[in-house]
Amino acid sequence: MAQHMNLTLKVWRQKNDKTKGQFVTIQANNIADDMSFLEMLDIVNEDLTRKGEDPVYFDHDCREGICGMCSLVINGRPHGPKYGITTCQLHMRSFHDGQTIVIEPWRAAAFPVLKDLAVDRTAFDRIQQAGGYVNVNTGGVPDANTIAIPKRIADEAFESATCIGCGACVAACKNASAMLFVSAKISQFALLPQGQTERYERAQAMVDQMDAEGFGNCTNTGACEAECPKGIKLTNIARMNREYLTAKFFREEDVHVQS
Amino acid sequence: MSNSKPVLSSSIGRKLIMSLTGIFLCTFLIVHLIGNLQLFKDDAGYAFNNYAYLMTHFAPIKVVSYLLYASIIIHAIYALVLTLKNRAARPIAYAQNGGKANSKWNSRNMGILGTVILVFLATHMNNFWWKYHNDQTPYIEYSKDLATGVVTSKEISASEFHDYQVTVVNNVEVTKARDLYKQVDFAFQNIGLVIFYVIAMIALAFHLIHGFQSAFQSLGFAHKKYVPLIKGLSVWLFGVIIPIGFALMPLYFYFVK
Ligand code: SF4
Ligand code: FES
Numbered sequence: 314m315a316q317h318m319n320l321t322l323k324v325w326r327q328k329n330d331k332t333k334g335q336f337v338t339i340q341a342n343n344i345a346d347d348m349s350f351l352e353m354l355d356i357v358n359e360d361l362t363r364k365g366e367d368p369v370y371f372d373h374d375c376r377e378g379i380c381g382m383c384s385l386v387i388n389g390r391p392h393g394p395k396y397g398i399t400t401c402q403l404h405m406r407s408f409h410d411g412q413t414i415v416i417e418p419w420r421a422a423a424f425p426v427l428k429d430l431a432v433d434r435t436a437f438d439r440i441q442q443a444g445g446y447v448n449v450n451t452g453g454v455p456d457a458n459t460i461a462i463p464k465r466i467a468d469e470a471f472e473s474a475t476c477i478g479c480g481a482c483v484a485a486c487k488n489a490s491a492m493l494f495v496s497a498k499i500s501q502f503a504l505l506p507q508g509q510t511e512r513y514e515r516a517q518a519m520v521d522q523m524d525a526e527g528f529g530n531c532t533n534t535g536a537c538e539a540e541c542p543k544g545i546k547l548t549n550i551a552r553m554n555r556e557y558l559t560a561k562f563f564r565e566e567d568v569h570v571q572s
Numbered sequence: 573m574s575n576s577k578p579v580l581s582s583s584i585g586r587k588l589i590m591s592l593t594g595i596f597l598c599t600f601l602i603v604h605l606i607g608n609l610q611l612f613k614d615d616a617g618y619a620f621n622n623y624a625y626l627m628t629h630f631a632p633i634k635v636v637s638y639l640l641y642a643s644i645i646i647h648a649i650y651a652l653v654l655t656l657k658n659r660a661a662r663p664i665a666y667a668q669n670g671g672k673a674n675s676k677w678n679s680r681n682m683g684i685l686g687t688v689i690l691v692f693l694a695t696h697m698n699n700f701w702w703k704y705h706n707d708q709t710p711y712i713e714y715s716k717d718l719a720t721g722v723v724t725s726k727e728i729s730a731s732e733f734h735d736y737q738v739t740v741v742n743n744v745e746v747t748k749a750r751d752l753y754k755q756v757d758f759a760f761q762n763i764g765l766v767i768f769y770v771i772a773m774i775a776l777a778f779h780l781i782h783g784f785q786s787a788f789q790s791l792g793f794a795h796k797k798y799v800p801l802i803k804g805l806s807v808w809l810f811g812v813i814i815p816i817g818f819a820l821m822p823l824y825f826y827f828v829k
Pocket of ligand 1: 475476477478479480481482483493494497537540541542543544545
């Protein structure tokens with residue numbers, strides 16, 4: 314049998330990125346502990362709608378931890394009090410009856426609030442567009458596994474590629490740095506043979522775009538790694554630094570005088 | 573993918589500067605500690621004062637010391653620039669902050685720890701470096717019997733001092749030196765200063781436990797075998813041995829001398 318609970322929510326409400334926001338206290342009653350956090354917000358929103366009030370705006374899509382849309386800071390923690398999951402995977406059994414829950418959006422200059430709890434994460438898209446891709450020739454579909462890749466390297470690239478671009482790393486970082494995200498995207502290609510052509514261009518272009526978007530500078534606190542729902546590791550950031558500095562100082566193209 | 577910005581105006585370039593200056597300052601601490609262990613010798617500062625002369629007058633060491641001053645300044649300025657930029661990257665703070673669930677306190681407060689260290693450095697340089705370079709220390713004359721190795725000493729006045737000199741007469745080596753040892757002894761009779769030094773060394777410990785290993789991460793160093801080694805050095809050498817070694821100096825002069 315599901316236990317039910319009554320909760321006090323302190324929700325950040327903000328009309329748009331031009332206006333100032335503030336916390337609004339909302340009561341969430343009769344919430345089953347089997348519900349996900351987003352289902353709880355659905356109930357709250359139904360209540361608000363019935364009362365003729367504006368529902369709380371929040372991002373979500375897949376609700377199974379793969380799309381990276383959900384993005385709530387819950388009691389000071391991106392994606393809530395648990396490790397290794399997204400907000401949509403968080404259940405109400407992680408809370409108790411009578412608890413006050415503070416819900417805030419990702420806070421970063423590069424992620425302006427669209428409305429209430431939803432932020433604009435197109436900065437990530439622009440970073441990806443700057444270099445998070447490989448160029449391939451058109452033509453027949455190549456056979457799978459024609460290029461040999463060491464297992465450990467393939468695994469590592471795969472782990473980097475599991476980043477869902479949610480932005481919890483930015484939200485968790487005291488500097489609002491995007492380095493975990495960017496480093497995962499750079500790593501994924503830097504490790505694989507297919508990514509070699511643009512390898513160093515990519516590192517420079519994506520870091521430049523990251524800086525231009527106004528993200529902060531990493532101080533290696535490790536908060537991003539701890540809060541990342543996909544377990545993206547700090548070694549990615551070390552790799553990004555290596556790729557970038559190599560690009561700047563040792564890149565083969567820059568070794569030779571052009572004639 | 574176009575060509576990119578100069579390295580030093582990028583986030584990673586700035587981190588490069590922080591890490592290189594930081595590692596350089598860390599290596600200096602090792603040398604500084606080993607040299608200053610001579611303070612614990614009960615020889616009226618004979619070894620220490622000679623060492624102080626060497627450190628301030630030997631040309632290669634002087635070059636390194638200017639690099640050192642530059643590193644301190646650059647490290648502090650870049651820290652300030654980065655801190656301001658990082659503040660700007662989050663204009664609205666969280667109402668509730670769960671930082672302690674995801675990171676260590678010292679890693680989040682490097683700026684505060686660094687500021688304590690900077691204030692300490694200003695005090696420290698003023699107490700010893702400035703006084704040593706501006707004729708504000710007492711002077712001393714050592715007579716070392718070269719046959720027996722026995723050293724005797726007496727305080728001398730500024731007019732008797734002229735300059736650092738070592739002369740040997742009748743198998744007795746006479747050394748006139750600035751008595752920095754005496755200045756150290758004098759300064760550390762002040763309990764307030766002793767407490768401040770110990771607090772600063774605690775701040776240094778926490779700064780370096782994060783800072784030393786963090787510098788290697790910034791340089792892109794990652795290795796399953798060597799990173800644990802670097803983290804071990806961060807904690808045991810830079811977080812324990814070095815700060816305790818330094819903290820023992822004021823405590824020794826206050827309680828033992
Ligand atoms: S690195 Fe982790 S926290 Fe950051 S965007 Fe990717 S999945 Fe989200
Ligand atoms: S809604 Fe897709 S990850 Fe949470």
